[in-house]
Amino acid sequence: xxxxxxxxxxxxxxxxxxxxxxxxxxxxxxxxxxxxxxxxxxxxxxxxxxxxxxxxxxxxxxxxxxxxxxxxxxxxxxxxxxxxxxxxxxxx
Amino acid sequence: xxxxxxxxxxxxxxxxxxxxxxxxxxxxxxxxxxxxxxxxxxxxxxxxxxxxxxxxxxxxxxxxxxxxxxxxxxxxxxxxxxxxxxxxxxxxxxxxxxxxxxxxxxxxxxxxxxxxxxxxxxxxxxxxxxxxxxxxxxxxxxxxxxxxxxxxxxxxxxxxxxxxxxxxxxxxxxxxxxxxxxxxxxxxxxxxxxxxxxxxxxxxxxxxxxxxxxxxxxxxxxxxxxxxxxxxxxxxxxxxxxxxxxxxxxxxxxxxxxxxxxxxx
Numbered sequence: 001x002x003x004x005x006x007x008x009x010x011x012x013x014x015x016x017x018x019x020x021x022x023x024x025x026x027x028x029x030x031x032x033x034x035x036x037x038x039x040x041x042x043x044x045x046x047x048x049x050x051x052x053x054x055x056x057x058x059x060x061x062x063x064x065x066x067x068x069x070x071x072x073x074x075x076x077x078x079x080x081x082x083x084x085x086x087x088x089x090x091x092x
Numbered sequence: 093x094x095x096x097x098x099x100x101x102x103x104x105x106x107x108x109x110x111x112x113x114x115x116x117x118x119x120x121x122x123x124x125x126x127x128x129x130x131x132x133x134x135x136x137x138x139x140x141x142x143x144x145x146x147x148x149x150x151x152x153x154x155x156x157x158x159x160x161x162x163x164x165x166x167x168x169x170x171x172x173x174x175x176x177x178x179x180x181x182x183x184x185x186x187x188x189x190x191x192x193x194x195x196x197x198x199x200x201x202x203x204x205x206x207x208x209x210x211x212x213x214x215x216x217x218x219x220x221x222x223x224x225x226x227x228x229x230x231x232x233x234x235x236x237x238x239x240x241x242x243x244x245x246x247x248x249x250x251x252x253x254x255x256x257x258x259x260x261x262x263x264x265x266x267x268x269x270x271x272x273x274x275x276x277x278x279x280x281x282x283x284x285x286x287x288x289x290x291x292x293x294x295x296x297x298x299x300x301x302x303x304x305x306x307x308x309x310x311x312x313x314x315x316x317x318x319x320x321x322x323x324x325x326x327x328x329x330x331x332x333x334x335x336x337x338x339x340x341x342x343x344x345x346x347x348x349x350x351x352x353x354x355x356x357x
């Protein structure tokens with residue numbers, strides 16, 4: 001019994017894992033946006049931003065998550081992008 | 093006033109047919125005139141759960157194609173005279189029926205019965221579309237698992253897009269000891285994610301297997317926990333307010349047994 005407790009404490013309860021995974025899956029299901037679309041979007045964003053600045057493509061993180069809408073307080077799917085900038089491009 | 097209720101889930105194997113059989117039988121116990129419709133063309137099973145598999149002469153397709161009258165295809169239950177089954181065809185497939193034909197069938201059944209319960213096939217293709225076509229309301233069955241909840245969410249979206257607003261949820265196969273351990277999502281977790289109202293909480297119960305072996309729905313058993321849960325749902329369907337079953341009592345019993353074992357060590 002103690003052994004079980006030890007393990008469950010270490011890993012956290014599996015229901016929380018299930019819940020977190022579900023939330024993420026459903027955000028994608030509901031907006032009908034698969035990883036493929038996200039990958040295409042990511043590449044397009046890189047293309048556009050690269051016109052203006054040099055970005056760290058390795059550190060780039062784009063995902064859809066759920067966020068509270070400022071107006072209604074409703075949960076809405078939100079595109080979240082974290083794009084580290086290396087340097088600005090010199091304008092010619 | 094009669095009502096057509098479709099029992100659906102998206103995912104297979106979560107208990108649609110068992111739920112349909114138990115709710116239909118439970119409503120008949122309450123004196124309602126009930127018709128159970130097996131919409132799973134090609135994979136009929138509702139007859140087996142009800143123990144009526146030997147009585148089938150005509151089926152849903154025969155009615156729709158005009159090979160027989162509706163009344164000829166309806167099979168009267170062994171136990172309750174107000175309960176009838178319209179079995180699915182086993183030799184045809186889902187494309188043998190159209191949404192319009194199902195609507196017409198439901199309208200016809202509504203003249204005779206208080207409740208028409210439609211057992212929807214798994215999936216979201218033609219069979220699903222047919223099953224929901226004539227429904228007034230929907231009940232979504234799910235289990236506390238990631239895949240089942242995901243499919244339930246998908247189905248809820250499709251139901252709402254087809255004017256079946258605010259479907260009610262039955263959370264099936266709850267294992268309270270796992271919920272307590274934090275290894276199974278609790279009711280609140282599932283409702284928070286799906287954002288729909290709960291109409292029933294059904295514990296995981298060995299009795300369901302026994303009752304399907306025998307062809308006698310668990311709702312008729314006084315000792316089955318799941319049977320009690322189904323009785324509560326049928327009352328809710330009739331508009332009665334019934335508090336949700338306390339799972340605490342159950343766990344109290346388990347903890348007593350556990351204590352008994354640990355003290356004997």
